[in-house]
Amino acid sequence: MDREDILKALSHPMRVEILTWLKEPEAYFKTQEHPLDMGVCASQFERCGLSQSTVSAHLATLQRAGLVTTRRVGQWIFYKRNEETIQAFLKNIGETL
Amino acid sequence: MDREDILKALSHPMRVEILTWLKEPEAYFKTQEHPLDMGVCASQFERCGLSQSTVSAHLATLQRAGLVTTRRVGQWIFYKRNEETIQAFLKNIGETL
DNA sequence: GGCCTGTATCGTTAAATTTCGATATAGCGA
């Protein structure tokens, strides 16, 4: 849990929004073909209007910060929140600030 | 309380460090001539090794985000944490993430 | 093997951020 990396990751509103979407996949990703408990497919996030490569870069930033985990299934990559890291970050930032 | 502005303000480690220093002025700013309950004098933060103008810019960023308050007394400007905003932010980010 | 889909990476451009020294401004005191 690197607080500095996480704060940098959270400094872009789209990345915060992606994390909030992932809290309620049923609400935001009804269109997904695959079962939502596998995670949310990378391409689903293109709904934000950014290009595929830009979305991919944001997802990579979230992953490097440890805020999401990924799972490859066939040609798809599924994203889930990493609750452990997120909770550890919240605890840490609460104690720091 | 603008979460987006605050997260941007916190994305630079020096600004986070300034906020943590302000939690315990007695521990970090023993050298200050003025009583610490007035706040911490801007120049005190130059201890971080950055130039006066750079420190001033960081402090301005923290103030714009509402994380600190300032009080002018004579030629000096004293900085204090804005606990209301900080706590509101922590609550908000805890609910968002 | 060749083709299609999904995702990552590359190369580039534009914009934002960080930093500095220099300068401006504000307030004190002689």
Place this chain on the structure above:
DNA sequence: TCGCTATATCGAAATTTAACGATACAGGCC
């Protein structure tokens, strides 16, 4: 008023970030 101190602001350079389209790579299917 002049000089001194504290702080802010300006202007420039360097770095980082964000965005895109193009391309590469990986996996499935024929």
